[in-house]
Amino acid sequence: MASIKDVAAEAGVSVATVSRVLNDHPSVSADARTRVLAAVEALGYRPNAVARSLRTDQTHTLGLVISDVMNPYFTELARSVEEEARALGYSVIIGNADERPDLQDHHVRNLLDRRIDGLLVSPTDGGSPLMLDAARAGTPMVFVDRWIPGFDVPVVRADGRAAVRDLVAHLHGLGHRRLAIIAGPAATTTGRERVEAFREALGAYGLELPEAYIGQGDFQAESGRRVTEGFLDLPEPPDVVFAADNLMALGALDAVRARGLRVPEDLALAAFDDIPWFVHTDPPITAVAQPTGELGRAAVRALVDRIEGRPARSVTLAARLVVRRSCGEDPAENRSHL
Amino acid sequence: MASIKDVAAEAGVSVATVSRVLNDHPSVSADARTRVLAAVEALGYRPNAVARSLRTDQTHTLGLVISDVMNPYFTELARSVEEEARALGYSVIIGNADERPDLQDHHVRNLLDRRIDGLLVSPTDGGSPLMLDAARAGTPMVFVDRWIPGFDVPVVRADGRAAVRDLVAHLHGLGHRRLAIIAGPAATTTGRERVEAFREALGAYGLELPEAYIGQGDFQAESGRRVTEGFLDLPEPPDVVFAADNLMALGALDAVRARGLRVPEDLALAAFDDIPWFVHTDPPITAVAQPTGELGRAAVRALVDRIEGRPARSVTLAARLVVRRSCGEDPAENRSHL
DNA sequence: ATCCTCCGTGTAATCGATTCCACAAGGAGG
DNA sequence: CCTCCTTGTGGAATCGATTACACGGAGGAT
Numbered sequence: 113m114a115s116i117k118d119v120a121a122e123a124g125v126s127v128a129t130v131s132r133v134l135n136d137h138p139s140v141s142a143d144a145r146t147r148v149l150a151a152v153e154a155l156g157y158r159p160n161a162v163a164r165s166l167r168t169d170q171t172h173t174l175g176l177v178i179s180d181v182m183n184p185y186f187t188e189l190a191r192s193v194e195e196e197a198r199a200l201g202y203s204v205i206i207g208n209a210d211e212r213p214d215l216q217d218h219h220v221r222n223l224l225d226r227r228i229d230g231l232l233v234s235p236t237d238g239g240s241p242l243m244l245d246a247a248r249a250g251t252p253m254v255f256v257d258r259w260i261p262g263f264d265v266p267v268v269r270a271d272g273r274a275a276v277r278d279l280v281a282h283l284h285g286l287g288h289r290r291l292a293i294i295a296g297p298a299a300t301t302t303g304r305e306r307v308e309a310f311r312e313a314l315g316a317y318g319l320e321l322p323e324a325y326i327g328q329g330d331f332q333a334e335s336g337r338r339v340t341e342g343f344l345d346l347p348e349p350p351d352v353v354f355a356a357d358n359l360m361a362l363g364a365l366d367a368v369r370a371r372g373l374r375v376p377e378d379l380a381l382a383a384f385d386d387i388p389w390f391v392h393t394d395p396p397i398t399a400v401a402q403p404t405g406e407l408g409r410a411a412v413r414a415l416v417d418r419i420e421g422r423p424a425r426s427v428t429l430a431a432r433l434v435v436r437r438s439c440g441e442d443p444a445e446n447r448s449h450l
Numbered sequence: 451m452a453s454i455k456d457v458a459a460e461a462g463v464s465v466a467t468v469s470r471v472l473n474d475h476p477s478v479s480a481d482a483r484t485r486v487l488a489a490v491e492a493l494g495y496r497p498n499a500v501a502r503s504l505r506t507d508q509t510h511t512l513g514l515v516i517s518d519v520m521n522p523y524f525t526e527l528a529r530s531v532e533e534e535a536r537a538l539g540y541s542v543i544i545g546n547a548d549e550r551p552d553l554q555d556h557h558v559r560n561l562l563d564r565r566i567d568g569l570l571v572s573p574t575d576g577g578s579p580l581m582l583d584a585a586r587a588g589t590p591m592v593f594v595d596r597w598i599p600g601f602d603v604p605v606v607r608a609d610g611r612a613a614v615r616d617l618v619a620h621l622h623g624l625g626h627r628r629l630a631i632i633a634g635p636a637a638t639t640t641g642r643e644r645v646e647a648f649r650e651a652l653g654a655y656g657l658e659l660p661e662a663y664i665g666q667g668d669f670q671a672e673s674g675r676r677v678t679e680g681f682l683d684l685p686e687p688p689d690v691v692f693a694a695d696n697l698m699a700l701g702a703l704d705a706v707r708a709r710g711l712r713v714p715e716d717l718a719l720a721a722f723d724d725i726p727w728f729v730h731t732d733p734p735i736t737a738v739a740q741p742t743g744e745l746g747r748a749a750v751r752a753l754v755d756r757i758e759g760r761p762a763r764s765v766t767l768a769a770r771l772v773v774r775r776s777c778g779e780d781p782a783e784n785r786s787h788l
Numbered sequence: 789a790t791c792c793t794c795c796g797t798g799t800a801a802t803c804g805a806t807t808c809c810a811c812a813a814g815g816a817g818g
Numbered sequence: 819c820c821t822c823c824t825t826g827t828g829g830a831a832t833c834g835a836t837t838a839c840a841c842g843g844a845g846g847a848t
Contacts, residue, residue, distance in 0.1 A: 115803090137807095166498075187525055218536075
C-alpha cells in the first residue's frame with residue numbers, strides 16, 4: 113500500500129508538501145498542489161489513519177458501549193448515534209455488553225486502548241473502577257439512556273414520568289386496580305426509576321405497589337417469562353403487568369400464552385420502550401415510547417461538544433404513551449397511534 | 451496518559467525490556483520482569499494500540515459491513531460475529547450500509563483507511579470498483595449471507611433451496627395454488643436466488659410463477675407493503691405471499707391489515723429469515739430459518755484463517771422451514787417449532 | 789587459563805503521518 | 819541597490835510502540 117513517501121517521490125516534492133496539500137494548508141503553490149493530487153490519483157493513495165492518529169493524538173472515533181444489541185431499542189439508538197457521528201465526521205465503534213458488567217469493562221478497556229476520542233455509555237451496572245478512572249482521567253464521556261449517580265458526566269435520557277402517569281391513568285380508566293411491574297436490575301437507573309415512576313403514579317390513584325407485585329427482571333425476555341409466571345401463581349394475581357423494557361414484555365407474553373391465557377382478557381400488558389414490532393404482536397402492545405433517534409443524536413452532539421472543547425450539557429427528553437390493545441379496549445379513549 | 455517510556459523510567463530499565471515483558475518474550479530476567487510489572491501497575495499503564503498497530507502493521511480488528519442494522523437478522527449476525535471475533539482476539543467495527551451502495555462504499559473506505567486486518571461484507575449491490583480494488587489488492591475478505599459473483603472471495607451463506615421446497619410442499623398441501631413472492635433487489639444474490647428457488651420448487655408441482663406474482667422489493671418494510679397492495683389489486687390476487695426477508699413480511703402484514711383482511715384466511719404469508727418476533731405476531735409467521743449464529747461464527751473463522759495465513763474455505767449451511775400459522779392450519783401437519 | 793556460547797539488556801532504526809524551523813527566492817519599499 | 823518581508827519548500831523531530839543488532843558478563847568445555 114502506497115505511503116506518503118511514494119506520493120512525494122512520484123510528485124517530485126517532499127513529504128511535508130504532500131501532507132500540506134492533503135490537509136489543505138494555505139502555503140502550497142498551485143503547481144505543487146496539482147502534481148501532488150495527480151500522484152495521489154495515480155497511486156490510489158489513501159492516508160494511513162493509524163499513523164495520522166498516532167501523530168495527532170485524535171482518532172476521530174467514538175466508542176459506544178450499549179447494554180444489549182439484540183434489543184431493538186438499543187439497535188435503533190446505535191443506528192442514530194452512528195448517523196449523527198458520521199454527519200459530524202466521526203466513526204463509531206460499538207461494544208455490546210449483553211447486560212454483563214465484565215463484558216462492559218472489556219469493551220471500555222478495549223476502546224480506551226484504541227484511544228477513541230470519546231465514549232458513549234449506557235451502563236449495565238453501578239460503574240466499575242475502570243470507568244471511574246477513565247472519567248477522572250478526563251476521557252470525554254456521556255451517558256445515554258442509563259447513567260451512574262455520582263459521576264460528573266453529562267446524561268442524555270428520556271424522562272418517562274409523565275408517560276407512566278398517563279399509562280396508569282389509562283389502566284385505571286379501564287378498571288384495572290391490581291397493577292404489577294417487572295423491574296429491571298436495581299443496578300441500573302432505568303431499572304430503579306421506572307419502578308419509582310410507576311409507584312408514584314399509582315399513589316395518585318390511592319393504589320399501592322405491594323412487594324409481591326414487583327418482580328425482579330434483568331431486561332431479558334427470559335426473566336419476563338419467569339417473573340410473569342410468578343405473578344400468575346400468586347393467590348391474587350395482578351390485572352396488569354407493566355414490563356420495564358420490550359424484551360421482558362415479550363417474555364411476559366410468552367408466559368401468558370403458555371398457560372393458555374389471553375391478553376388483555378386474563379392479564380393486561382404494557383411495556384416501556386416502543387418498537388415497530390409491537391404493532392404486529394397479538395394483541396398490539398401499549399407502550400411508553402422514547403424519542404430514541406433524538407436521544408442518540410443529542411448524545412453524540414453532547415459528546416462531540418466536549419471533545420471539541422465546548423461545554424457539554426445534559427439533555428432530558430419526554431417519553432410519551434402509545435395506547436394499543438394489550439390493556440383492554442376502551443371505545444371512548446382516542447388512540448394516539450395505531 | 452503514561453507511555454512505555456514512563457514505565458521504563460519507573461522500572462529503571464529500557465523501553466525494549468518493557469516491550470519484551472509486555473509481549474512475553476522469553477529472554478527477560480525474572481527480576482526485570484517483576485520490576486516492569488510493578489511499574490505498569492503503579493502507573494496504570496496500558497499500551498497504545500495505535501502505536502502498536504503502526505509498528506506491527508496489524509490492528510487486530512475486523513470490519514463488518516452489513517446491509518441494514520435495523521433488520522433483526524443482521525443484528526443477530528453482527529452479534530455472533532463480534533462474539534466469535536472476541537474469542538479469537540479480534541475486535542469488530544460495524545458499518546451499516548442501510549441498503550445504500552454509497553454508504554457501503556463509505557464504510558469500506560473508512561475501514562480500509564483504518565487498516566483493519568480483514569473485511570466481512572454482506573454486499574448491498576453488485577460490487578463497486580472500490581471493493582474490487584480492495585479484493586485484488588489482497589485485503590483479506592469474506593462475503594457473508596450475500597456475495598458477488600466473479601469475486602474470488604470465500605462465501606459463507608445458507609442454502610435455502612431445500613427449505614423453500616419444504617415451504618412450497620407445505621403450501622401446496624394446504625391447497626394454495628396461486629403463490630406470489632416479494633423479491634429482494636436483483637443486485638443482490640439473495641434477492642435473485644430466493645426467487646429462483648421458489649420458482650424451481652413451484653415447478654415440481656407443475657405451478658408457474660407469473661411475472662405479475664413477482665413483486666420487486668428492496669428488503670425494507672415499506673416495499674413489502676407497497677408490493678402487497680399491488681398483489682391485492684390484481685384481478686386475480688395470489689393465495690399466498692412469500693416475502694424474501696422479514697422486514698418485507700412485516701410490511702405485507704401491514705398492508706393486509708390495512709385493508710381489513712385477515713392472515714391466513716384472506717391471504718397466507720411466509721417469510722425468509724426467522725426472527726424471535728415471528729412467534730408473537732398475529733398470526734405467528736411461517737418462515738425459512740437460517741442458522742444465523744453459526745453463519746456469523748463460520749464467517750469469522752474463515753476470515754481469520756485468511757488473515758493468519760491459513761487457507762479460507764467457503765461454507766454453505768442449510769436453512770430449515772419453521773411452520774407456524776400464517777399459511778393456514780393443517781392439523782395433520784406436525785409443527786417443527788412453536 | 790582461554791575461548792565460545794548463551795543470556796539479558798540497551799541503543800537505535802522503523803512504521804507513516806504532522807509540523808516546527810530554517811532557508812531560498814522574489815517582490816516591495818526606502 | 820540594499821534591506822525586509824512574504825511565500826513556498828524541505829529537513830528533521832516527533833508520536834509510542836517493536837525489534838534487529840551489538841555488547842558485556844557468566845558459565846561450560848577444552
